[in-house]
Amino acid sequence: MRYMLIHAADPDLAANWDDEAQAAFADWIEETIRTRVNLQGARLRPTADATTVKIRDGELIITDGPFVETKEQVAGYDLLECASLDEAVRWAGRHPSSWVGAIEVRALPERAPAEPLPEPGEGKIQYLMLVCTDPAVDAREFDRIEPVDPWVADTDGRGIRLYGSELEPPDSARTVRVRDSRVIVTDGPFAETKEQIAGFDVLECADLDEAIEVARRHPMARLGVLEVRPFWPFEED
C-alpha cells in the first residue's frame, strides 16, 4: 500500500538541522530506495514561493502564499510502499525532518500506483499542486462537483501531469514528531486547521502561468483551493 509522507518544517527548529541530520537524511534516502520502499519524493521551495489558485463566482483568484498559514510548513514529500500505516509511521520516525517539524503520514487509495519522477524536460520546471479543502465552501456544493477524470486525462496526455492522487481523509492520518529523541505519534494531520490537503498532483510546466492555467481547470478550483509549489532540486541552493 502507498503512503504519503508530508514533511512540515517548523522554522523555529530549523537550527536543529545540523550535519547529523543531513547525514541521517542521506542514509534514509539511500536505505528507503535500496529496499524499494521509496517510490517518489521531492523537496519543495518554501511557502514564500507558493501560489494559490481558486475560482469563486466565476472569477479566478490568484494569491501569493500557501493555502493556509501554519506554524509547521510543508517542505517536501515522499511516497512510500509499505505493508501498513504502522510501517510507514516507523519509517517517518527515522526521517530527520521529524526532528525539525512534523511528518504527516497519509494513505493513498489502493488505485494509485506510483513511480519515480523523471528529471524535468528542457526549459521545464516541476511543481507540487496541493488540492485542498476550503471550509468556507458549502458542503452541499460537493454534490455537484465535476469528475476529475477529464482533467487528469487531459493533463496526463499533454505530459503536464506526471503523477497525482487523492489522499485518505485527514483524520485517518498519523503525525510523527521527534523531540529530545522521543518519537511522538499523534492521530490526525500535522495542522489542526479547517483547511486540509485532500490530494495532490505533480506538474511539469514551462512556467507558473502554465501551472496556473492547469490548476484553474481542476474541478476543485471552484470548491477548494489549489496550492502550486515549485520543486526545489537538491542541486540548486
Place this chain on the structure above:
Amino acid sequence: MADAFRQEWGRITAALIHQTGDWDLAEECAQDAFAQALRRWPRDGVPNRPGAWLMTVARNAAIDRLRRSSTYRAKVEELAVMATRETGTDSREPDADDGAVPDERLRLIFTCCHPALAMEARVALTLRTLTGLSTAEIARAFLVPEATMAKRLVRAKHKIANARIPYRVPPADALPERMPGVLAVLYLVFNEGYSASAGENLIRRDLCDQAVALAQVLAELLPGEPEPKGLLALMLFQRSRQTARVNDRGDLVTLEDQDRARWDQVQISLARRHLEEALAARRPGQYQIQAAIAGCHAAAPTAQATDWPKIARLYQYLADLTGSPVIELNRAVAVAMADGPAAGLAILRRLEAGDALAGYYLLPATRADFLRRLGRNEEAASAYEEAAALAGTGPERRFLNARLAEVRSRGQQRG
C-alpha cells in the same frame, strides 16, 4: 535632468532584465550608467540622445560584469550581438548612434504586477524597477524601515525566479484578466500619494506623480487598451483637485466645499481628452466609469450645478460591473443627492443587511449624513459616534466629531 532619469531608468532596467534575465544585475548597471551621467554630463554637456547614451553605458557595464563571471560567457555574446544589431556598429562608445532601443517596459510592468506576488511586493518592485526610486526612498514613501523594504524586494525577485514567473507581456487572451492587477497597483500608489497629508514627506506625496507617469507609459505602450487611459484620466481628475482638498489647518475639505477656482483646469482638460479616447474604444471598464464620474464633478462650476442623476446612473453601471459594496455605498450618496436622503437610506439598509462593509467607517458616516439632512438629529448623532469610533486618521475623525457636535446642538435647539 530629473525627468529624463525617470523615463530612462525604467526603459534601461527593462531592457537589461530582458537581455540578461538578471534583475539585480540590471539594477546595478542602470545605477552605474546614471552615476556616470551625473559625473560626465555636467562636464561634457548632455548628449543629443540621453536615453541612448545611458543604454549603451548600462549595457557595457552589464557585459563587463558578466565577462568576469565565466559561467555567463554565452550571455555576454548574446548581449554583444544585440548591441551590434541595434547600432549597426561594433562601437562601445556611448555616443555611437544607438538607434531605436526597443521598449521593454511593458514586460517589466506585467511581471512586477503578476498576481502571484503579494500586493506590497508588486508595488515595491514596480517602483524600484520602473521609476528609479531608491529602496530607501520607497521605504520612506510607504513609511516602513529601509531594511523591511529591501527584504520585500529580495523576496519578490526570489519568488519570480523560484516559482518561475515568466518575464513577458501576457498573451492577448489573458490581457483582460491581468490588466486589472496592473491598474490596481498603479492606483494604489496614486492613492498613497494622494492621501498623504501636507505634513508628510515629499517622497510620499510624490507617489501621485510617479503613478501618473507610469499610467502614461502603460497608456502609450498599449494604445489599443481603453482602461489604462481611463485610469490616467481618473488620476488626472483627482490630482487636479489636490490643492483644494486640504485647508490651511490641514483639515480635509469635502468636494462640495472645495474652492473650485483652485482646481487645475489644465489637468482636467488632459483628463477629459484621455477619457474621450478611452470611451471611443467602446469597451467600458471600471476605471473609465470612475473617470467619467470624476469628470462629472470636474465639469460642475459649483457644487450645486453637479449632475447627480448622471453620476448616480454611472455608479449603477459601475456597481453592476464590479459588484463592489463600496461602489454601492458611493451610489447611495449620489442617489441621495439626486433623489433625496431617504432614497439613499433605502440603499444603505440593504448594504447594512450584509456584512461586507462591517467596520468600514464610511458606512455609518454616510448614514449619519443622510439622517442629518433629514433632520433626524438623534439618530444622526449615534451614527456619527459609531463612525468616529471606526475612523482611522486625524482629519477624518475631526470632521466626524465636528458633525457630531453640530447635530447634537441642533437636537438641543429643538428641545
